[in-house]
Amino acid sequence: MKLTLKIWRQASPEAQGAIHTYDLDDVSEEMSFLEMLDVLNEQLNDAGEEPITFDHDCREGICGSCDLMIDGQAHGPEVTTSCQLHMRSFKDGQTITVEPWRSDAFPVLKDLSVDRSAFDRIIQAGGYISANTGSAPEANSVPAPREKAMRAFNVATCIGCGACVAACPNGSASLFLGAKITHLGELPQGQPERWSRVTAMVAQHDAEGFGGCTNIGECTAACPKEIPLDVISQLNKDYRMALKQGH
Amino acid sequence: MAGSTLHDGLTPLNSAPTQTSDDAHGYYVKGDKIVDTAAPTGPIADRWTTRRFENRLVNPANRRKLTVIIVGTGLAGAAAAATMGEAGYKVKSFCYQDSPRRAHSIAAQGGINAAKNYKEDGDSVFRLFYDTVKGGDYRSRESNVYRLAEVSTSIIDQCVAQGVPFARDYGGLLDNRSFGGVQVSRTFYARGQTGQQLLIGAYQAMERQVAAGTVESYTRHEMLELIVVDGVARGIIARDLVSGEIETHLADVVVLASGGYGNVFYLSTNAMNSNVTAAWRAHRKGAYMANPCYTQIHPTCIPVAGEYQSKLTLMSESLRNDGRIWVPKNREDCDKDPRDIPEEDRDYYLERIYPAFGNLVPRDIASRQAKNVCDEGRGVGPVVGDFRRGVYLDFADAIERLGEDAVREKYDNLFDMYERITGENPYQVPMRIYPAVHYVMGGLWVDYHLQSNIPGLFVTGEANFSDHGANRLGASALMQGLADGYFVLPNTIRDYLADGPFAPVDESHPAVVEARQDVEDRVQKLLSINGKRSADSFHKELGHIMWEYCGMERSEPGLRKAIDMIRELKAAFWSDLRVLGSAETINQSLEKAGRVADFIELGELMCIDALNRRESCGGHFRAESQTDDGEALRHDDEFAYVAAWEWGGEEGQPVLHKEDLIYTAVEMKQRSYK
Amino acid sequence: MAASGLLFIGFVLGHMYGNLKAFAGEETFNNYAEHLREFGEPILPHEGFLWIARVGLLAALVVHVTCAVxxxxxxxxxRxxxxxxxxxxxxxxxxxxMRWGGATLLLFIVWHLLNFSFGKVNVSNGETGDPDKNPYRLMVDNFDVWWLTAIYLVAMVALALHLHHGTFSxxxxLGLTGTARARRNARAAGLVIAIVVAGGFSLVPIGVLAGIID
Structure with a gap:
């Protein structure tokens, strides 16, 4: 199939970016979206134009590196990561616009690559259970109800890609935040720090410049791991409880 | 030596090997034998406990004055950074990814072994140890493996305390499954995303230390050189991948946790940017590379769909528990709809050749037989290059026996992944699978303390060679990474650091200046060749050579041919490479070019190592070493040693140092699955 | 935002209920209006309840708008x-x-208060202050004017949309939707409240236009 690609190119964080248009022939339906970009980059290299920079690594949908806004949808039209999106989801002759995540908390570094270190700082603020190596009790000494453990797992599958932020009309990272709060809050091991964790993480989220949540729900629709919206409800509930307890 | 007693009173069960063949003659230089001088003695079960006590302590007040560089933030690196940070050392952590959480440990699916014996099914530390030694085809060190099995239980405790959401049963206690044909259920898992959950646990522990100020995290930084001052590792040269700046980072000790080099095959299940550069740079500075040819090929990956393919995706081998593997008996049927091929025209070749184990034969056998049937022209799926690379993994029987819902419950995430990638519904059409490079057992040589032959350079996780041998059991990679990171390294490195703080090194020291200059020159060289081909095209070519000649099955003529081809490729690379853009911004082509340059050199050494090892062992089959019925034949008398290769210089030949493997607790046996 | 919003939901439900009394005829409606002023007497002064409600609603409005801004x-x-x-x-x-709809509602509330509370403007004859002290007449006269009815109906669409998302939101x-079921219920509640409130409010002007109320 043939495609017209409109791709955001930006030389550096400070530089002015613009959409560039490229034509690509011979795209196979079996290719992943990123493999299609590989082919384009190979062509650009041959033609003497610098290849397009984009974040990617595992290419199996788990590392969370890839971060493309494809035709106005985070990770494109399917519920998956950009790397697991295949060209069979597009039509011959289609024009596809590819942009970086747009969030002031995720500044563009180059072309389609953005800086998501804000997420690391949110985790630093409290997204952990303090358990020094060697201090752990025997693993089965504290049973965790299966339902709660399953919910914890389901939301712990967050890959930190930032699609929730990219899709959110408010530029909020509440889904990311809620997923971590719910993951740690559902487990018995997460209880001692439960209330201090939520206030610290919310404060860091706000300090990073993410927007506030108005419960629109684009985040959960864009999430490649289908983290449900109820984690935001959990986040709000925990935050309310934390304030009540003076945290 | 067998029969006589060793100096610690134990009886060796095998003799030291004596190699009579010399296939790699002319490609290498024979070096002195080496021994692991840090190896413990005494009864195997007491060795680690004794050693932990013997290792000296570092005064807590001194720890803050000791800088530890850790390269890589996978399970081994992040766990070590967290633990060393908690202990109070000044840790500098480096990763090329934009966040430590993205290291490729995250992609491990199946699970993590631990000798908890929660199922009371006869498991024990000794049994895990025994299974691991046997699974590694007797090419690992007993002491290291025993220690690994011993600390495995602590790993689970630690991870649970961190909030890793392992699968649980209805009583809320941890669930286990049997994995990879092992007869006990000792594998802990978090659905098909165990690696992700463990890594996030380690990552969070590490970020907690970042907040506490004990760990400094350098993301989007790539180590490009090791700084060795007076024979001791004292730091690294790294490139800030965003600004392009070449930075010097000095330290008291350097830990490489930079992962494996499976990407030397171009197509592998590794992440696109996984590379050997950190390890290879250390190798060029004198660190021995051990058993580089030991790679693991995983049988259940999604086949290559076209020439543009950039990576391969693994599906958990738990699929083999219920799926039946087959190809058509006749070549003419290969492009038919598999559902139209009648039962009598199907060849369930694993069930036919190995009736006792059937589809659950070990990974290497399943992989090699898949390659064999495809080489015979009976492969299925699209024609890529010259033939079809794929075999069917059929769930029709399982669906009939258990019902579609039961199959869905067990495998839905894997089936979904398969459908997303191939566009085919595996509930209706048999899956297609093909082997892919998955893991490397080879790596930098380390002693019992995980220290390389360069003092002050420690190597952990997949980057070292130490624990698995010539093959690795399923669900043991995660165990090793976390064992090294949480429990082994922090306990062995302190014996080294007890001598510190060491004399400060200045950035103007000639060795530092030289290391930095080398990196700058190399970057400029890559940018200035100005040829026609992309780094990727060279990488792809290297991958073809490696897969064809140094993959599952190797032969003497094939390996010799491969070495010649790689040497030609290396010359072409340095004369026809094209890297556009500058060194002052993100430049992914430049990053790639540096990595490919190192892969090419590694590829040659792997072929030489494979050529020298004229035996079929572990994950690979050497055509010249097989039984009468075509099965792998090991030669313990010749090759029960670790091949530790020393860099021989740009124009010189690699130097082979042998470390004999002597067993006192497990007797070597030839594998048989027939 | 959520707390003030819930207060408004309660208010519009009550307000709508009162409006529907228009169908019960002039006397009932006017009695109801008068009773609102007498509510809580003698503990509260005349119109005491009304003023408490007004102050409370105003405070909620300030909070609501501030949060929105x-x-x-x-x-x-x-972004x-x-x-x-x-x-x-x-x-x-x-x-x-929510934002455009909220702004629309804010404008409407200003007009609505001028129209029926403070100005008591009778657009059919231009009188202000409701000299007959007959809120029922004021309402019927006003809704006899087609464009005024149109304004109210447009505002009710905005209100419906606002309630639809606002209730769920x-x-x-408030963290009450921790499960998929609770979330479904909250969404359903949003839809029901939006239809009931906006529909209930709209019945009156439509009733006037259709001549059912006169």
């Missing part, structure tokens, strides 16, 4: 470079229209 400004700062192409495919129209913000 803060959220909007944060959203603006969170200063806009997408060239952006699709919102999985969210309700009402959730995207406040439940979510």
């Amino acid at each position: 803060i959220l909007a400004r944060r959203a603006g700062r969170a 200063t470079v806009k997408y060239v192409v952006k699709k919102n495919t999985h969210s309700s129209f009402s959730s995207h229209w 406040s439940a979510q913000t």
Whole structure:
């Protein structure tokens, strides 16, 4: 199939970016979206134009590196990561616009690559259970109800890609935040720090410049791991409880 | 030596090997034998406990004055950074990814072994140890493996305390499954995303230390050189991948946790940017590379769909528990709809050749037989290059026996992944699978303390060679990474650091200046060749050579041919490479070019190592070493040693140092699955 | 935002209930209006309850609008470079229209208060202050004017949209929707409240126009 690609190119964080248009022939339906970009980059290299920079690594949908806004949808039209999106989801002759995540908390570094270190700082603020190596009790000494453990797992599958932020009309990272709060809050091991964790993480989220949540729900629709919206409800509930307890 | 007693009173069960063949003659230089001088003695079960006590302590007040560089933030690196940070050392952590959480440990699916014996099914530390030694085809060190099995239980405790959401049963206690044909259920898992959950646990522990100020995290930084001052590792040269700046980072000790080099095959299940550069740079500075040819090929990956393919995706081998593997008996049927091929025209070749184990034969056998049937022209799926690379993994029987819902419950995430990638519904059409490079057992040589032959350079996780041998059991990679990171390294490195703080090194020291200059020159060289081909095209070519000649099955003529081809490729690379853009911004082509340059050199050494090892062992089959019925034949008398290769210089030949493997607790046996 | 919003939901439900008394005829309606003033007497002074409600609602309005402005400004700062192409495919129209809809409602409330509370403007004859002290007449006269009815009906559409998302959103913000079922219920509640309130309010002007109320 043939495609017209409109791709955001930006030389550096400070530089002015613009959409560039490229034509690509011979795209196979079996290719992943990123493999299609590989082919384009190979062509650009041959033609003497610098290849397009984009974040990617595992290419199996788990590392969370890839971060493309494809035709106005985070990770494109399917519920998956950009790397697991295949060209069979597009039509011959289609024009596809590819942009970086747009969030002031995720500044563009180059072309389609953005800086998501804000997420690391949110985790630093409290997204952990303090358990020094060697201090752990025997693993089965504290049973965790299966339902709660399953919910914890389901939301712990967050890959930190930032699609929730990219899709959110408010530029909020509440889904990311809620997923971590719910993951740690559902487990018995997460209880001692439960209330201090939520206030610290919310404060860091706000300090990073993410927007506030108005419960629109684009985040959960864009999430490649289908983290449900109820984690935001959990986040709000925990935050309310934390304030009540003076945290 | 067998029969006589060793100096610690134990009886060796095998003799030291004596190699009579010399296939790699002319490609290498024979070096002195080496021994692991840090190896413990005494009864195997007491060795680690004794050693932990013997290792000296570092005064807590001194720890803050000791800088530890850790390269890589996978399970081994992040766990070590967290633990060393908690202990109070000044840790500098480096990763090329934009966040430590993205290291490729995250992609491990199946699970993590631990000798908890929660199922009371006869498991024990000794049994895990025994299974691991046997699974590694007797090419690992007993002491290291025993220690690994011993600390495995602590790993689970630690991870649970961190909030890793392992699968649980209805009583809320941890669930286990049997994995990879092992007869006990000792594998802990978090659905098909165990690696992700463990890594996030380690990552969070590490970020907690970042907040506490004990760990400094350098993301989007790539180590490009090791700084060795007076024979001791004292730091690294790294490139800030965003600004392009070449930075010097000095330290008291350097830990490489930079992962494996499976990407030397171009197509592998590794992440696109996984590379050997950190390890290879250390190798060029004198660190021995051990058993580089030991790679693991995983049988259940999604086949290559076209020439543009950039990576391969693994599906958990738990699929083999219920799926039946087959190809058509006749070549003419290969492009038919598999559902139209009648039962009598199907060849369930694993069930036919190995009736006792059937589809659950070990990974290497399943992989090699898949390659064999495809080489015979009976492969299925699209024609890529010259033939079809794929075999069917059929769930029709399982669906009939258990019902579609039961199959869905067990495998839905894997089936979904398969459908997303191939566009085919595996509930209706048999899956297609093909082997892919998955893991490397080879790596930098380390002693019992995980220290390389360069003092002050420690190597952990997949980057070292130490624990698995010539093959690795399923669900043991995660165990090793976390064992090294949480429990082994922090306990062995302190014996080294007890001598510190060491004399400060200045950035103007000639060795530092030289290391930095080398990196700058190399970057400029890559940018200035100005040829026609992309780094990727060279990488792809290297991958073809490696897969064809140094993959599952190797032969003497094939390996010799491969070495010649790689040497030609290396010359072409340095004369026809094209890297556009500058060194002052993100430049992914430049990053790639540096990595490919190192892969090419590694590829040659792997072929030489494979050529020298004229035996079929572990994950690979050497055509010249097989039984009468075509099965792998090991030669313990010749090759029960670790091949530790020393860099021989740009124009010189690699130097082979042998470390004999002597067993006192497990007797070597030839594998048989027939 | 959620707490003040819930207060408004309660208010509009009560207000709508009162309006429906128009169908019971002039006397009932006017009695009801008068009783609102007498509510709580003699403990409260005349119109005491009404003023407490007014002050409470005003405070809630200030909180509600302030929060909305803060959220909007944060959203603006969170994405200063806009997408060239952006699709919102999985969210309700009402959730995207909260800000414009809210502003529309704010304008409407100002007009509505002038119209019926403070100015008591009778647009059919231009009188102000409701000299007959007959709220029923004032209402019927006003809704006899087609464009005024149109304004009210447009406002009710805005209110319906606002309630549709607002009800769910406040439940979510208060952390009451921790399960898929609770979330479904909250969404259903949003839809029901939106239809009941906006529909109930609209019945009266439609009733006037149709001549059922005169």
